[in-house]
Amino acid sequence: MAVLSFVEVSQGKIKKASVEAAYYGSKVAEGLGTDSVVVVLGAASADELATLGTVGVKKVLHAADARFNNFDSKAFTKAVSEAANVAGATVVVLSFNQNGKLLAPRLSVRLKAAYVPGAVELPEFNGASATVKKNVFSGKASASYQLNTEKKVIAVNPNSLSPVRGAGAAEVEAFAPTLADADFSSVVKGADLIVGEIPLSEAELVVSAGRGLKGPENWGPIEELAKVLGAATACSRAVSDVDWRPHHEHVGQTGLTVRPNLYIAVGISGAIQHLAGVNGSKVIVVVNTDPEAPFFKAADYGIVGDAAVVVPKLIEEFKKLKAAH
Amino acid sequence: MKILVPIAKVPDTTSKIAFTDNNTKFSPDGVTFIMNPTDEWYALVRAIELKEKQGGEVVVIHVGLADSEQIIRKALAIGADRAVRVDADPTDAYFVAAQIANHAKSENYDLIIAGKETIDYNSYEVGGMVAEMLDLPCVALVQKLEIENGVATITREIEGGTETVEIKLPLVICAQKELAEARIPNMKGIMGARTKPLEVVTADATEKLTVITGYHLPEKAKECKYVSPDNVGELVRLLHEEAKVV
Numbered sequence: 001m002a003v004l005s006f007v008e009v010s011q012g013k014i015k016k017a018s019v020e021a022a023y024y025g026s027k028v029a030e031g032l033g034t035d036s037v038v039v040v041l042g043a044a045s046a047d048e049l050a051t052l053g054t055v056g057v058k059k060v061l062h063a064a065d066a067r068f069n070n071f072d073s074k075a076f077t078k079a080v081s082e083a084a085n086v087a088g089a090t091v092v093v094l095s096f097n098q099n100g101k102l103l104a105p106r107l108s109v110r111l112k113a114a115y116v117p118g119a120v121e122l123p124e125f126n127g128a129s130a131t132v133k134k135n136v137f138s139g140k141a142s143a144s145y146q147l148n149t150e151k152k153v154i155a156v157n158p159n160s161l162s163p164v165r166g167a168g169a170a171e172v173e174a175f176a177p178t179l180a181d182a183d184f185s186s187v188v189k190g191a192d193l194i195v196g197e198i199p200l201s202e203a204e205l206v207v208s209a210g211r212g213l214k215g216p217e218n219w220g221p222i223e224e225l226a227k228v229l230g231a232a233t234a235c236s237r238a239v240s241d242v243d244w245r246p247h248h249e250h251v252g253q254t255g256l257t258v259r260p261n262l263y264i265a266v267g268i269s270g271a272i273q274h275l276a277g278v279n280g281s282k283v284i285v286v287v288n289t290d291p292e293a294p295f296f297k298a299a300d301y302g303i304v305g306d307a308a309v310v311v312p313k314l315i316e317e318f319k320k321l322k323a324a325h
Numbered sequence: 326m327k328i329l330v331p332i333a334k335v336p337d338t339t340s341k342i343a344f345t346d347n348n349t350k351f352s353p354d355g356v357t358f359i360m361n362p363t364d365e366w367y368a369l370v371r372a373i374e375l376k377e378k379q380g381g382e383v384v385v386i387h388v389g390l391a392d393s394e395q396i397i398r399k400a401l402a403i404g405a406d407r408a409v410r411v412d413a414d415p416t417d418a419y420f421v422a423a424q425i426a427n428h429a430k431s432e433n434y435d436l437i438i439a440g441k442e443t444i445d446y447n448s449y450e451v452g453g454m455v456a457e458m459l460d461l462p463c464v465a466l467v468q469k470l471e472i473e474n475g476v477a478t479i480t481r482e483i484e485g486g487t488e489t490v491e492i493k494l495p496l497v498i499c500a501q502k503e504l505a506e507a508r509i510p511n512m513k514g515i516m517g518a519r520t521k522p523l524e525v526v527t528a529d530a531t532e533k534l535t536v537i538t539g540y541h542l543p544e545k546a547k548e549c550k551y552v553s554p555d556n557v558g559e560l561v562r563l564l565h566e567e568a569k570v571v
Binding site for chain 1: 336338339342344362363366418419422444445446447448449450451452453454456457458460461462463464465466478481482483484485486487488489490491492493496499501502503532534535536537538539540541542543547549550551552553554557558560561563564565568570571
């Protein structure tokens with residue numbers, strides 16, 4: 001028996017979301033009194049993989065096969081499910097990130113395993129069944145999912161638990177899943193990465209702004225505030241729809257869902273569709289001229305005031321804080 | 326080209342969410358149900374656009390009871406050619422995916438376009454499950470999709486940007502924002518939808534992999550702590566010392 005976690009490496013480094021998945025897997029393994037094993041597909045250095053030992057991973061199954069350097073959901077599903085069999089895993093853990101959102105449901109079918117998409121807590125085991133909590137109705141409620149099958153797949157929401165690092169190095173073992181070239185169906189033609197900015201989906205701090213800013217020319221202070229904090233920038237749907245800001249910055253029900261430690265919303269009224277994309281944030285700060293803006297009801301801290309006045313002051317105060325620490 | 330679009334019925338975003346039977350069942354009382362937004366706005370509309378350009382047929386499939394007819398007719402009014410309703414109250418995503426896959430096996434679709442997630446369970450499950458059941462390639466979080474000579478060129482979201490891939494048909498796509506512009510059905514579409522075929526089929530028995538044992542509402546609303554705009558430094562202090570997020 002074992003718990004298997006799927007870990008992704010990007011540009012030589014283990015993705016933050018994958019460290020969380022591996023840590024979650026180790027915690028589940030600890031609870032079950034079994035080993036935490038990880039599978040990595042594609043190029044990665046043995047030194048980098050060994051660091052997974054610090055989050056409780058005992059063994060890494062590494063398939064260095066270059067065909068895995070690009071994500072292909074069908075081939076990856078076959079490989080991870082083979083790793084689950086090799087490791088004798090009863091629980092498979094993934095991050096509920098871009099690739100995990102597709103890989104996990106495929107794995108659940110392939111392994112005939114009950115699946116929880118977007119777990120926010122560790123599972124509770126009761127004999128052979130496990131219960132895991134996840135958010136539903138766009139964060140308006142949560143639900144307990146009971147998994148009754150022998151094998152279980154859990155995709156854990158990014159930023160749900162903070163890995164505690166200890167000492168130790170994971171043992172890295174070569175893994176050669178049996179895949180034919182025909183299993184790989186997609187050919188990658190290129191990637192378009194936003195350089196010099198923090199990816200919104202991975203950001204721990206987010207500064208977001210909306211229609212209250214009155215025009216795209218007023219975003220300078222928002223970008224500066226983000227820079228001072230080391231935060232990513234985001235926006236409301238209204239603003240991306242009129243092209244004041246790029247579409248990839250849109251957070252909300254039909255845009256990106258973010259769960260940062262701090263979400264600062266400036267000039268966003270807080271329509272329910274916007275809240276659905278941000279209500280997993282640990283702390284929400286709202287700056288709005290309208291004291292009746294619904295966003296204040298979802299906020300931890302609020303300032304009723306004009307962005308043009310408040311944001312420059314925030315920049316100064318955060319600069320002072322950074323200088324002092 | 327023959328395209329299948331699975332559509333789901335979900336509570337409207339603005340609905341008040343409540344539960345009954347000791348918090349084990351979702352209460353539909355007073356809830357307005359709509360077609361899942363990403364299914365309607367992106368998946369269905371892109372399927373119709375591809376058909377308009379290259380010819381073929383767009384079929385919508387829905388797993389649900391007779392009270393779903395309104396959203397099925399809406400999909401037909403927007404431009405789908407025909408509809409299939411699997412007559413069953415869906416139990417979990419695996420059940421829904423199995424019904425869709427069983428239907429697709431007998432119809433030879435070139436493309437299946439699902440939405441990215443339903444706004445009720447936020448699970449991103451059905452598209453990937455259908456693909457695995459049919460042993461097809463699948464790409465999720467798709468923002469662009471072009472088809473030429475049986476090859477799809479797809480742009481999908483990845484961490485911090487996008488990636489473009491080419492895949493031969495048949496395949497499954499999970500659509501998201503930017504794939505298409507939402508369409509509002511016109512009078513001609515609404516009239517035409519009444520006579521388009523809607524086939525009702527019985528469900529296949531499928532295992533139930535997950536059970537929801539209880540729902541939980543947030544314990545209490547957050548209490549917002551207000552800071553004066555003349556004292557922004559106090560907010561920064563609270564974020565540093567109290568919330569400990571900066």
